[in-house]
Amino acid sequence: MFTFDEVQKQDPEVYKTLIGEMRRELEGVELIASENYVTPAVLQALGSHFTNKYSEGYPGRRYYAGQKFTDQVETIAIERAKALFGCDHANVQASSGAAANIAVYTAWMEIGDTILGMDLTHGGHLTHGAPVTHMAKFYNFVRYKMKDVETGEIDYEGLREVAKKEKPKIILAGFSAFPRTIDYAAIKSIADDVGAIAMADMAHIAGLIAAGVLRNPFDDGFEVFTTTTHKTLRGPRGALIMSKGTVGNPLKAPEKTIENLPTLIDRSIFPGLQGGPHMHQTAAIAVALGEAQKPEFKAYSQQILKNAKHMAQQFMEKGCKLVTNGTDNHLMVMDCVKSFGINGKQTEEIWEHININTSKSTIPDDENPPYKPSGVRIGTPAMTTRGMKEPEIEKLVDFMMKAIEIRNDDAALDTLKGEVQEFCCSYPVPAIDPAAWET
Numbered sequence: 001m002f003t004f005d006e007v008q009k010q011d012p013e014v015y016k017t018l019i020g021e022m023r024r025e026l027e028g029v030e031l032i033a034s035e036n037y038v039t040p041a042v043l044q045a046l047g048s049h050f051t052n053k054y055s056e057g058y059p060g061r062r063y064y065a066g067q068k069f070t071d072q073v074e075t076i077a078i079e080r081a082k083a084l085f086g087c088d089h090a091n092v093q094a095s096s097g098a099a100a101n102i103a104v105y106t107a108w109m110e111i112g113d114t115i116l117g118m119d120l121t122h123g124g125h126l127t128h129g130a131p132v133t134h135m136a137k138f139y140n141f142v143r144y145k146m147k148d149v150e151t152g153e154i155d156y157e158g159l160r161e162v163a164k165k166e167k168p169k170i171i172l173a174g175f176s177a178f179p180r181t182i183d184y185a186a187i188k189s190i191a192d193d194v195g196a197i198a199m200a201d202m203a204h205i206a207g208l209i210a211a212g213v214l215r216n217p218f219d220d221g222f223e224v225f226t227t228t229t230h231k232t233l234r235g236p237r238g239a240l241i242m243s244k245g246t247v248g249n250p251l252k253a254p255e256k257t258i259e260n261l262p263t264l265i266d267r268s269i270f271p272g273l274q275g276g277p278h279m280h281q282t283a284a285i286a287v288a289l290g291e292a293q294k295p296e297f298k299a300y301s302q303q304i305l306k307n308a309k310h311m312a313q314q315f316m317e318k319g320c321k322l323v324t325n326g327t328d329n330h331l332m333v334m335d336c337v338k339s340f341g342i343n344g345k346q347t348e349e350i351w352e353h354i355n356i357n358t359s360k361s362t363i364p365d366d367e368n369p370p371y372k373p374s375g376v377r378i379g380t381p382a383m384t385t386r387g388m389k390e391p392e393i394e395k396l397v398d399f400m401m402k403a404i405e406i407r408n409d410d411a412a413l414d415t416l417k418g419e420v421q422e423f424c425c426s427y428p429v430p431a432i433d434p435a436a437w438e439t
């Protein structure tokens, strides 16, 4: 059982928040597509003594003494990432997905260069050049979109035209709210034609790729692959940057060639962007990558996909409108205006009232602003971790539809919340035991 007895003794104020969060996670349904529940082993590694250690540099080349075990654990994480994703090099030090993407941009481009990525309302991510980000001040971001929002097919011809005109240095494939598959080979061929590198930001689906249930962009020749480690990969917060090429001496600035990408990326993370790596996080990433190598992880990933497909089907049968009319991965985006006549923020709040968490999301070319968008994004990785399968998914959809129906009746919503809580408490969350707050 996970307890926080030392915090409890020393700092009751913080202790209350730790227990509150544990309880919230057990008693609620987590359908935020980017969240998951880590295993006790990942959590233990994350809470380990590696947090005490400064390890600027890379294994075998550090700036401080005492690196015997940090070198070992970082090497384990690197080797596991390389084996899982099939690449020559992995940097495991980026503190988050945003930092990983920035490190690649700065490794490969000069200020003012162009990067071509998925339009944000069509599913791209903030770090792919939202005007509010610092990166948008330094680089010229241009966009591609879906050709048909009913099927999710990307407009590859449009992408080719923009690429020819804008001459990007990077073409970026990746998303945080796109439910369909990407033709990586098509993007790679366009990148080759215009002399760009093909970069995949697989933050959302890396676990599904590691498990072999979704296609790996490296198999279509992509040069760089970034991902967060905390979504479908089910590790701690963190990121990987992977590439093909040869690792050189990080102390010497190499020429900007594809062969030198590993060295450029390593130098971009440290000393370019970050100082000491979070070694406790690296240790937990190593554990999570070890879990992802096991057969159970493949079965888990297959079930995520089945659950998402089933959920999408259920919603559509009940008259809801989904962007692209379904899903090929772990998430779906619902058009709440068309489905219920209310926006995504209102829908998110109604479901939150009954302890079901989703995240509001823009829909393609949304007329509503991002803080009050037209859609919600819903994903199945977390509830699949809790052992839910198709019958439980149907039950969740029923709860959600019922909540919409009774949305103006607070007392009825409170009763429904009780039912949701009772239902989901019988599906354990790894590393959470109610005994922690019942004693």
Ligand SMILES: Cc1ncc(COP(=O)(O)O)c(C=O)c1O
Residues within 6 Å of the ligand: 034, 095, 096, 097, 098, 099, 101, 125, 127, 174, 175, 176, 201, 202, 203, 204, 228, 238
């Ligand atoms: C596609 C994509 N890239 C990057 C990120 C950024 O990751 P982080 O929140 O760890 O900085 C996210 C997070 O949601 C994402 O979905």
